[in-house]
Amino acid sequence: MPVPRSERTADILEAHRRYLFPAVHPYYGDDPLVVERAHGHTVWDIDGNAYLDFFGGVLTVSVGHANEAVTARVIEQLERVQHTSTLYVNEVMVRLAEKLAALTPGRLQRCFFTSSGSEANETAVTAARMATGNRTVVTLRNAYAGRTLETMSLTAHGSWRLGGTFDGDVRHVRNPDRYRAPLGLDEEALVELCVRDLEETLETLPGGRIAAFMAEPIQGVGGFVVLPRDYLRRVEPLVREAGGLMIIDEVQTGWGRTGGRLCGVEHWGIEPDIMTFAKGMANGAPIGCTIATPEVADAVTGTTFATFGGNPVSMAAALATLEVILERDLPDNAERQGLRLRAHLEAAAADHPFVGDVRGMGLMQALEIVAADGSKRPDPERTEALLQAARRRGLLVGRGGLRGNVVRIAPHLTVDAKEIDDGCGRLAAALRDVA
Numbered sequence: 001m002p003v004p005r006s007e008r009t010a011d012i013l014e015a016h017r018r019y020l021f022p023a024v025h026p027y028y029g030d031d032p033l034v035v036e037r038a039h040g041h042t043v044w045d046i047d048g049n050a051y052l053d054f055f056g057g058v059l060t061v062s063v064g065h066a067n068e069a070v071t072a073r074v075i076e077q078l079e080r081v082q083h084t085s086t087l088y089v090n091e092v093m094v095r096l097a098e099k100l101a102a103l104t105p106g107r108l109q110r111c112f113f114t115s116s117g118s119e120a121n122e123t124a125v126t127a128a129r130m131a132t133g134n135r136t137v138v139t140l141r142n143a144y145a146g147r148t149l150e151t152m153s154l155t156a157h158g159s160w161r162l163g164g165t166f167d168g169d170v171r172h173v174r175n176p177d178r179y180r181a182p183l184g185l186d187e188e189a190l191v192e193l194c195v196r197d198l199e200e201t202l203e204t205l206p207g208g209r210i211a212a213f214m215a216e217p218i219q220g221v222g223g224f225v226v227l228p229r230d231y232l233r234r235v236e237p238l239v240r241e242a243g244g245l246m247i248i249d250e251v252q253t254g255w256g257r258t259g260g261r262l263c264g265v266e267h268w269g270i271e272p273d274i275m276t277f278a279k280g281m282a283n284g285a286p287i288g289c290t291i292a293t294p295e296v297a298d299a300v301t302g303t304t305f306a307t308f309g310g311n312p313v314s315m316a317a318a319l320a321t322l323e324v325i326l327e328r329d330l331p332d333n334a335e336r337q338g339l340r341l342r343a344h345l346e347a348a349a350a351d352h353p354f355v356g357d358v359r360g361m362g363l364m365q366a367l368e369i370v371a372a373d374g375s376k377r378p379d380p381e382r383t384e385a386l387l388q389a390a391r392r393r394g395l396l397v398g399r400g401g402l403r404g405n406v407v408r409i410a411p412h413l414t415v416d417a418k419e420i421d422d423g424c425g426r427l428a429a430a431l432r433d434v435a
C-alpha cells in the first residue's frame, strides 16, 4: 500500500499547480503520481512506492524503461553529436529511414522526421493535399490525431479540441465500433452502415474529391476500438475513386504492439500511401515519422524544415529500439502475452457485470466500464475509481474512450508471462475493490 504523501511530493505538486498550465492534467485526481525513476517494467514514485507498469507512458516505452541497449546507443550518440537540424545530413537519420523503408508494408519509402505524432500527422495531411491537389480529409469519429491545430481538427473528441479548430476541410464519418453498434447491428451490417456513411459524406463534397482518408487501425485514445478486419478494404476503393490517399496513423499501433506483425495495418490487408509513427518507435525519445510512397513524398515540392527533425539522439534511440524489437521477436511476444492478458481480462470481466466489453489486439487491450444493468451506459466515475484502485494495488494502467470510461492496458512489449499474471492479479483485485 502507498505510504502517505511526503513533504517533497507535496512541494512538487504545489509547484506543478502554480507553474504549469492547468490544462496539463495528470492522472489520479488530487493525488498525482510523481515519478522518481523507472527500470525495466517498474516505475517508482518519489515516496518509494513501486508500480508494475502496464501503460508504458502511453504505449511509448515499448522495450522497457532504461533499456540497456537503447540507453547505451543514446549515450554514445550524445557524446558523438547531439544535434544537427535538417540543414546538415546525419548518418543515423539516413540509416533509420533506410530501415523503415524496408520494414514498412507496400511501397512506403521516403521519410520525414519530426518530434511528435501530431507533427507526423500534420506532415501526412500536407503531403496528401500537395500530392492530390484536394483539401478535404475524411477521418473517423472517435479518432485522436494530436494537439496541433490541424490534428485537433482531425480529432473527434470534444475534450481534446481546445481553442477553436480548422473544421472546414475535415469530415468525420461513423466509426465501426462493434460494442456500440446502433440497433444491435452485427459486424457485417455495421461495416455496411459505416461504408454507406462514407459514401454519403463523399457525395456532399464539391466534385466528391478528397485529399485523404485517415484512420488508426485501433483507435487508441478512443479506447482501443479495433476496426473490423473488412472495414479498411471496403473503404479503400471509395477513397481512391474520390482521388484520395490512404493515411494510416500507427502512432499507437506501430512496431509490434498489435502482436504478430510490426505494423498494425498489416492485419487489415491494405497498403497505405502514407503512414505515421511516434510513441513506441524510440522507447521514449521524442520522435515523429511520416513515411510515404515516392510519388507522394516527391509531390511535397519546395523546402520544409524541422529544427529537431531527424535529431541524431532520437534517431539512435529508434534504431536501437527497432533492433531490440526485431532481435527479440517482440511482435511474437506481444501476440503470446496478449493472448494470456486477454484470457485473464475475460475471466475477470465474467465476475463483474460493469465490465461491458473486453477488446483489443496483442498488448493493447481494454475494458469498457458501464452501468451494471446491461444498458451500456458509460460509467466514467467507476473507471476513475478503478484506475486509482489499480494504483493502490501497485499497477499503472491508462484511461481513454470518448466518454472516459475505458481502461487501457498496454504492458511493455518485453513483458513476460509471470508479469502478465502478476499485473492481472492486481487488476482483478482492483476490480473487486470497486465492485
Ligand SMILES: Cc1ncc(COP(=O)(O)O)c(C=O)c1O
Residues within 6 Å of the ligand: 058, 115, 116, 117, 118, 119, 121, 144, 145, 146, 147, 216, 220, 221, 249, 250, 251, 252, 278, 279
Ligand atoms: C493515434 C495517435 N496519433 C497521434 C497522436 C499525437 O501524438 P503526440 O502526442 O506525440 O503529438 C497520438 C497521441 O496520443 C495518438 O494516440
